[in-house]
Amino acid sequence: MRNTHILIIPFPAQGHVIPAMELALNLATHDFKVTFVNTEFNHERVMKALSETDSVPELVQMVSLPDGLKPSDDRSDITKLWGSIFDVMPGELMALIERINGSESDKVSCVIADPTMAWALEVAEEMGIKKAAFSPAATALLALIFSIPSLVENGVLDSNGQPMRKESIQLSPTMPLIKTSDLFWNCMHDEVQRKLLFKFSIKIIEPTKLAERLICNSSSCLESGTFASYPDFLPIGPLLSSNRLGKSTGYFWREDSGCLAWLDQQPPHSVVYVAFGSFTVFDRNQFEELALGLELTNMPFLWVVRENIIEDLNNAYPTDFKERMDRRGCIVSWAPQQKVLSHPSIACFISHCGWNSTLEGISNGIPFLCWPYFGDQIFNQSYICDYWKIGLELNKDESGIIRREEIKNKLERVLGDEGFKGRVLDLQEQILNSVREGGSSHKNFDDFLSWIKD
Numbered sequence: 117m118r119n120t121h122i123l124i125i126p127f128p129a130q131g132h133v134i135p136a137m138e139l140a141l142n143l144a145t146h147d148f149k150v151t152f153v154n155t156e157f158n159h160e161r162v163m164k165a166l167s168e169t170d171s172v173p174e175l176v177q178m179v180s181l182p183d184g185l186k187p188s189d190d191r192s193d194i195t196k197l198w199g200s201i202f203d204v205m206p207g208e209l210m211a212l213i214e215r216i217n218g219s220e221s222d223k224v225s226c227v228i229a230d231p232t233m234a235w236a237l238e239v240a241e242e243m244g245i246k247k248a249a250f251s252p253a254a255t256a257l258l259a260l261i262f263s264i265p266s267l268v269e270n271g272v273l274d275s276n277g278q279p280m281r282k283e284s285i286q287l288s289p290t291m292p293l294i295k296t297s298d299l300f301w302n303c304m305h306d307e308v309q310r311k312l313l314f315k316f317s318i319k320i321i322e323p324t325k326l327a328e329r330l331i332c333n334s335s336s337c338l339e340s341g342t343f344a345s346y347p348d349f350l351p352i353g354p355l356l357s358s359n360r361l362g363k364s365t366g367y368f369w370r371e372d373s374g375c376l377a378w379l380d381q382q383p384p385h386s387v388v389y390v391a392f393g394s395f396t397v398f399d400r401n402q403f404e405e406l407a408l409g410l411e412l413t414n415m416p417f418l419w420v421v422r423e424n425i426i427e428d429l430n431n432a433y434p435t436d437f438k439e440r441m442d443r444r445g446c447i448v449s450w451a452p453q454q455k456v457l458s459h460p461s462i463a464c465f466i467s468h469c470g471w472n473s474t475l476e477g478i479s480n481g482i483p484f485l486c487w488p489y490f491g492d493q494i495f496n497q498s499y500i501c502d503y504w505k506i507g508l509e510l511n512k513d514e515s516g517i518i519r520r521e522e523i524k525n526k527l528e529r530v531l532g533d534e535g536f537k538g539r540v541l542d543l544q545e546q547i548l549n550s551v552r553e554g555g556s557s558h559k560n561f562d563d564f565l566s567w568i569k570d
């Protein structure tokens with residue numbers, strides 16, 4: 117019997133590859149044949165980071181395509197990467213599908229693309245293949261992108277995405293306000309990037325509309341107003357490895373699971389987990405202040421310090437910090453985050469508010485201290501602090517630094533007020549119910565499976 121063959125293509129960033137891999141593994145466990153397309157650069161990293169016993173390559177066919185950049189190019193320059201992808205990858209993808217269809221009996225019958233890679237849906241359209249989009253970020257932001265043309269037409273934004281007035285945007289009466297300062301393209305660190313990100317966001321609108329299904333890694337309990345206003349956006353999340361009793365995968369760096377044994381030795385609800393996803397970088401002053409802030413809290417902490425989080429990492433810690441914190445702190449370069457957050461010792465999450473980290477924290481009932489770095493993280497912080505009220509914002513002083521005392525004080529406030537824990541536990545129950553049999557995300561996912569099979 118021939119299998120339905122699905123090809124999944126995420127944007128080449130860690131926060132997009134992990135949830136797309138989760139989707140791929142879910143589909144593979146439902147007996148679909150799945151091909152997962154990474155860029156060559158990321159394919160190498162993902163394959164290297166898999167443990168020897170990982171069953172991913174047996175379940176999902178891992179393939180790669182060039183992204184058009186040189187190996188030495190800086191891929192954290194998102195707009196440069198995205199521009200190159202638009203130029204190079206459509207032709208490469210078409211050739212890949214032709215190769216697969218020429219050599220395998222299970223021809224590709226459905227393409228699932230990240231909206232940021234919506235050009236892949238144009239390729240699928242041209243080849244007569246079914247098309248779906250999978251959004252890994254907050255759905256309100258997809259709604260915002262879809263609304264850009266009318267926001268420009270109505271004089272809310274100029275043609276470069278700059279707000280004409282200082283105001284908040286409400287896309288529909290049921291949706292949260294979006295402060296114009298939180299527009300994700302305006303939360304990039306330089307002006308060229310801001311303009312390009314706005315331009316690229318417009319460029320994906322029409323191709324994304326080619327999708328016959330638009331599934332979102334979110335839940336109706338988190339963004340009920342958005343899903344009510346955009347009934348074609350279908351929440352199927354949160355997609356977490358624990359839902360299928362599996363292990364999170366698609367990492368760019370090998371995980372250090374030794375921290376789980378360290379967590380086992382800590383009392384319940386005692387540890388601060390500190391992680392900033394895959395993009396955030398620190399300058400020396402801020403890194404030092406964070407370290408001293410963790411010291412000042414007097415609490416045990418698990419801190420993820422990626423190799424590339426700061427230049428010259430070896431000399432970045434305050435003098436004797438590691439020696440002083442030897443017993444109280446655990447520092448790793450990449451943690452099995454989903455497992456960490458589900459550990460009973462975790463009390464609070466100091467997070468950059470990437471959407472995946474946000475979903476993972478809520479799914480484990482952990483309150484947040486928010487330390488966003490760029491882009492959509494500023495908007496996600498508003499969700500956490502103003503809308504769901506499950507965390508507090510860390511404020512910078514007049515020199516733009518989050519000071520150690522601020523870290524200590526806000527941590528005490530968030531842990532000292534039972535309201536934060538109560539609200540996040542309530543949200544946790546709702547979000548987990550949504551992915552259980554009978555829940556809205558579960559039902560949408562089942563409908564999606566039927567549509568693919570159809």
Ligand SMILES: O=c1ccn([C@@H]2O[C@H](COP(=O)(O)OP(=O)(O)O[C@H]3O[C@H](CO)[C@@H](O)[C@H](O)[C@H]3O)[C@@H](O)[C@H]2O)c(=O)[nH]1
Nearest residue numbers: 130131134252253393394395420450451453470471472473
């Ligand atoms: O030590 C670590 C740190 C992170 N993670 C995982 O890495 C992912 C990180 O994703 P996310 O929290 O979304 O952060 P980014 O890597 O920064 O993700 C990018 O993609 C997201 C989804 O579009 C956006 O919300 C972010 O702003 C953008 O930077 C999560 O699944 C984490 O569990 C680990 O497994 N171990």
